[in-house]
Amino acid sequence: MATFRVARIDLGTEKVTEEVFKDDVLRRFLGGRGLGSYLALKEIPRGIDPLSPSNRLYIFAGPLSAMVNLSTSRVTVVTKSPLTGSLTHANAGGNFAYWLRKSGYDGIIIEGAAEDPVYVVVKDGDVAIRPAGHLWGKWTGASIKAILRENGFPEEEKAAGVAVVGPAGENLSRIAGIRMSDYERFAGRGGVGAVMGSKRLKGVLVWGTRDLLKDVKDRAKFIAESTKLAQRLMSGPTAKALHIYGTNLLTAVINSIGAYPIRNFETAYAEEADKLTGEYIKKNYVVETHACMMCPIACTQHVMVKAGPYKFVGKAKYEYENTWALGATLGLFDPEADLRLQKLANELGFDTISLGNTLATAIELARKGKLKLDVNWGDAGALIDLVIRTANRSDVGDDLAEGDYRLALKYGDPSAFRGSRGQGLPAYDPRGLKGFALSYFTANRGGDHLEAYSPTWEVLGVPEKVDPLCETPECIEKQARIVVYAQHLMALTDSVTYCKLATLDREGIFEKDLAHLFNMAYDWDVTPEGMLTIGERIFNVERLFHVKEGKWVKDELNPHFRNPIPTGPAKGHSSAKMFDEGIKIYYKLRGWVDGKPTYDTLKRLGLEEFQYLL
C-alpha cells in the first residue's frame, strides 16, 4: 500500500493543510505529473488567468522518487501555463525531489498569492513561510546561496533542495522557468516560473531525515532487486556515452542527418555547427562531470569560459537543447558566446528553449522589417543585451517577455511562430525526424520533445529502428503506434519519477521494471500493460484540461513544416504527409475524435468522473 503526503500551502492566508493520497488514487495516476494533472483538472477553475492567485502550482515527486538508484530524483511541476493558456508540466533533476521526500512530504501545492515576497521552508514536516523582500531581484545562483545560508546550511547546493525564480519569473515573463538545486537544474517549460513569481514566491527549501524505505514491504529484497536493475542500466552503452560527453553528443548526430534547426527552423543543417558539438565543447570548456542525486549515469557536464569577451564567473551546466536554443537557432556558432548566453539564461531564470525561440522569432521579425530592432542572426552582443532586457521587461524586452507566439502575433506575422499550442519547439526539425511531426504536435503541453522522444526509435532503434524520413503507409502506421506507446511511457517517467535518459537503451528501465518495483515496494499487483494504461490515463487527463478550457483540443501541424527543408541531408522533406495521414491513425489508436477523448475511451480508462466535460 502506497501513501503520498502533500502539504497544501496557501500563501494568501499562510494556512498549511496536510493531505494524504492512498492506493485508490495512486494506483490510477502514480505521483508527479499524473497526480498533479489529475488534481489540476479537478481543482483549477476554468478560464482563470494563470498569473492570478486562483492558479495552483503542484510540485510533486513520485512514489518511487529517491528510493532507488535509477535516476529517480526528478520532480514535476504542474500548473496552468501563462504561455499556452492551458495545462503544462515541467520536470527537473538535481536533488530537489530527493530532499522534498526526505522533508516528509511527497508533494507541495502552492495556492493563492503572498502580498509581499516570501519563501517557503519545509524541514522534517514543519512548514515555515519567511519574508523574501531582501532576495527579490537577485539572480538565481545568489538566491539559492542566500536561502541556504539563512537556514543554517553551507552555501553548497548539495546541502538541501532549493527551488527559486530569478528576475524573469519575478517579472512574470511567460517564458520563465524554475531553477532547482544541484546544479542549474530547471523545471523550464510552460512559464512555470511566472506562476511562481505571480504568487510572489521567491523560493522553496526542502530538507529532512525521513527514512524513504520505511514502508517498503521487504526492504532487503527491494534494495537487492533495484541494485540489479541499476547494474543492468549501466551495462548498456548509452549510459557510458552520456557519462563521458553529456546530452550535447546530439549536435553532431542531428546536424549530420540534416534535422538540426537553423535560424528559427529556416533550414536544418549548418556546417558551422562543428564548434557547437559536445566533443568540441568537452575538449575546450568542460571542467567536470556531475550527477543528479540517485543517478548512476552522471551525464552532467559543467563548463567554464575563462577568457575572452564572453568569459563568465563560475561554472555553467550546459546541455544540448540550451546549446541549440542559444546558438544554432539564433544563427550563432560561437561556442563561447553560446555558453555565456546559457549561463545568463540560467541566472536570470529563463526556460532556455522558449527563450531561444523567442529571440529567433524576434530576429526574424526584425530582418523582415516587422519589428524595429537592430539585431541580426549571430549577433552575440545584441542578444546578450536583449536577454537582460527581456528579464527586466524593459523596452522591447517587455514584448519578448511575452514569448514567441504573442510576439509574432503582435508584430503582424504569425507565421514567424514555429511552435505548437503557443509554445516553441525544441532542437529537432520535424521534417527530418518525422516521428516528431506527430509527437510535437500532439504533445499536451505544446512544443515539446519529451512527451514522445522520437530519436529513440528513429536513430537509436529502441524499441525498433524506424526510418526518420520514411512516409510509406507502413512507416506512418508504425510511427503513430510508437508515438502512442512512448507518450504513455514518458507520462510514467514523469509520475514515478525517473529520468528519460534511462529509456534510451535496450538495457534501460521500462514498464515491466516499473511494475516490478511498485509491486515489490507497495504490494501492488500491476502488470506492465497496467503500467502503460496508467500512462494512457494520465495523457487523457491532460487532454481533458484542454477540453475543459476549450483551447488547443484539435492537434494541428504548424504550417511552416509543410514547406520542405531547403538545404542539407534532409533537403526536400516535409512533415505534411506524416502528420495528415498519421494523425488519423493516431486518433483511431487513442479512441479520440479531432483531439478529444470519446465517452467510451474515458469509460475504458476509468475516467467516468470527467465524462461531463465532453
Next chain:
Amino acid sequence: MRVRVRIMAPLYFGLDSVDQISLDLNLEDGSTVEDVMNILNTIHPGFKDKVIKNGKVLEMHDILVNGRSIDFLDGLRTRLKDGDSILVVSPFGG
C-alpha cells in the same frame, strides 16, 4: 575517389581524442562502408569490434553515409562515391 570519415565521441570508443576524429580517405572505386571500417581498424586497432559484431552494427550505434543510416541503404555493403561523408555514431540521448 575521396571520402571524409568522422568518428564522433572518440573517448566513448576508447580512442585517444576528445574531439571528433576526421579523416580524408582515398579509396578505390566501388569501395563499401565495410572497406572503410577495415581501414579505420588498421589505423585504430580494435575499433571495428567496437562498432560491428557478427557482421552487423551494434545496437544503439550507427554508421551514416551523407546523413543516412546504412540500415536504410545497403548496410555494410553500401557502396560509396566520390565526395561522400561517413559518420560513425555512438549512442547518445537528450
